[in-house]
Amino acid sequence: MHIPTNDLLIKHLSKARRVKYLDIKVCHTRCNSLVFKGDAIASMEDDDIVITARAVANGYGIASTGNLPYRGESVHSSPSPAQHSHIHPLDHRIESIVEQAIEHALASPIPPSYGRGGLNLAEVEVERGSIAPAGNVGHEEGSYELIEYVTSMLRSRLPEDVRVEVSLTCEESDDGLVSSEGADVRECRVTTTIDIRLMLRQHGDIIQVSKSMGGRGGMEVLKRKSMDDALDEMVDTVKHLMHAKQFSILESGRRYTVILDNEAGGALARLIGKMLEADEFNPKIFSSLHVQEGLEVVDDPTLPNGYGSFTWDDEGVRGRRKVLLSSGTTSLLHTRLTASTPADEHSIPGNARRGVDGIPKPAMSNVYIKPMDWHVDEMVDDARECILMRGVSRATADTTRGMVEVKPAIAYHVKDKEIVHAIRGISIQDSIRNILNGMDAVSRVAILRPYRDERYGFRMGEGSPYIRLGSARCVYALM
Numbered sequence: 001m002h003i004p005t006n007d008l009l010i011k012h013l014s015k016a017r018r019v020k021y022l023d024i025k026v027c028h029t030r031c032n033s034l035v036f037k038g039d040a041i042a043s044m045e046d047d048d049i050v051i052t053a054r055a056v057a058n059g060y061g062i063a064s065t066g067n068l069p070y071r072g073e074s075v076h077s078s079p080s081p082a083q084h085s086h087i088h089p090l091d092h093r094i095e096s097i098v099e100q101a102i103e104h105a106l107a108s109p110i111p112p113s114y115g116r117g118g119l120n121l122a123e124v125e126v127e128r129g130s131i132a133p134a135g136n137v138g139h140e141e142g143s144y145e146l147i148e149y150v151t152s153m154l155r156s157r158l159p160e161d162v163r164v165e166v167s168l169t170c171e172e173s174d175d176g177l178v179s180s181e182g183a184d185v186r187e188c189r190v191t192t193t194i195d196i197r198l199m200l201r202q203h204g205d206i207i208q209v210s211k212s213m214g215g216r217g218g219m220e221v222l223k224r225k226s227m228d229d230a231l232d233e234m235v236d237t238v239k240h241l242m243h244a245k246q247f248s249i250l251e252s253g254r255r256y257t258v259i260l261d262n263e264a265g266g267a268l269a270r271l272i273g274k275m276l277e278a279d280e281f282n283p284k285i286f287s288s289l290h291v292q293e294g295l296e297v298v299d300d301p302t303l304p305n306g307y308g309s310f311t312w313d314d315e316g317v318r319g320r321r322k323v324l325l326s327s328g329t330t331s332l333l334h335t336r337l338t339a340s341t342p343a344d345e346h347s348i349p350g351n352a353r354r355g356v357d358g359i360p361k362p363a364m365s366n367v368y369i370k371p372m373d374w375h376v377d378e379m380v381d382d383a384r385e386c387i388l389m390r391g392v393s394r395a396t397a398d399t400t401r402g403m404v405e406v407k408p409a410i411a412y413h414v415k416d417k418e419i420v421h422a423i424r425g426i427s428i429q430d431s432i433r434n435i436l437n438g439m440d441a442v443s444r445v446a447i448l449r450p451y452r453d454e455r456y457g458f459r460m461g462e463g464s465p466y467i468r469l470g471s472a473r474c475v476y477a478l479m
Contacts, residue, residue, distance in 0.1 A: 059108020265464025301365035
């Protein structure tokens, strides 16, 4: 199939004089996966390309096209005598979606919240540039060997009735954007992830333990030491869950001192970031907070190997590191539509991701809680008695009410530095206000893991050091 160049897209911006703003975006994605299930490794490939035109006038107009011509059809080829049009099929498709987007933008009613002037986009610096990846997409040397290593290590250490599933995915995305303002950017990104899942049926329940690792780059982002540590942790978790005590329903609703590990803390960071997306934000939830001095929740698309890293967002705006929450600041994730005009220091675009309907949506890139100065052992010793939560099996947020739930893969009752017993069927359910006000200790090292948004499919990284919550509401939770 043809991958249109930015120069080809620029040719179709001439119609922009009819609207306030016009851009044309091409998104090409190639994905190669190796999947181990049962006793075999299957190879899967996917190749997808979408071109989208977006126009702003009274309202927002969007049109897109996929299923582009095969690579054999040259953009500069001459039409056959039977063709009446002198426009190449690819040119014709792009011209068609541009016309549709413009017509939709002109015909859309002015949203009441925007007044008589219609929609306006926050002003930004015009970006131009091109970035290519360091690696290539595909089954790199060592891909099959890595899956075989992971499966053999797990099977040798776990009971035979534990089902092992492994998926190794390498994805290349080639995104280009040109606009009537002069933006002309092209970025190619390669990400590599491995997803490991263990399943065991026991006494009518299903025990599941999963782990995701990876980031931006090729196979080099999957470090052998980190992989061995992850496998050790998964094996221990499965064995402990087989003998763990169910959290008592009679204790449900009580408050405990809770320590979250890197994964559980990372999920909490993502839920906080979700509430600070401009289209989800409820200012009442974050009013009168007493956040510990030095505590920061950060979103940073510039991390070199972050799974959610990018140079330019979906509107062609350069991404930048943002402190979303600290002891004295609350900032939001913005698109050009949601940012104030003109933008102030806390209302800066640069976090636009493509929504389901094509209208850019503010969303996270790599969100994490910044490390501080505690050692994990010190956090446990200082607490004397606590619940230590490891991993995450569910994490949800009610952005209207400001409530969150984090359900770990497993938890442990710890007293006087010793683990009393393992716990399953427990989760934190509390207001984000209580959780942030009670966050009293943060360890020194943050670890990020890949996460794929369930609704929109956005790539993002989430991470955290170990964090301690002085008083968190814990509830009985079904498996």
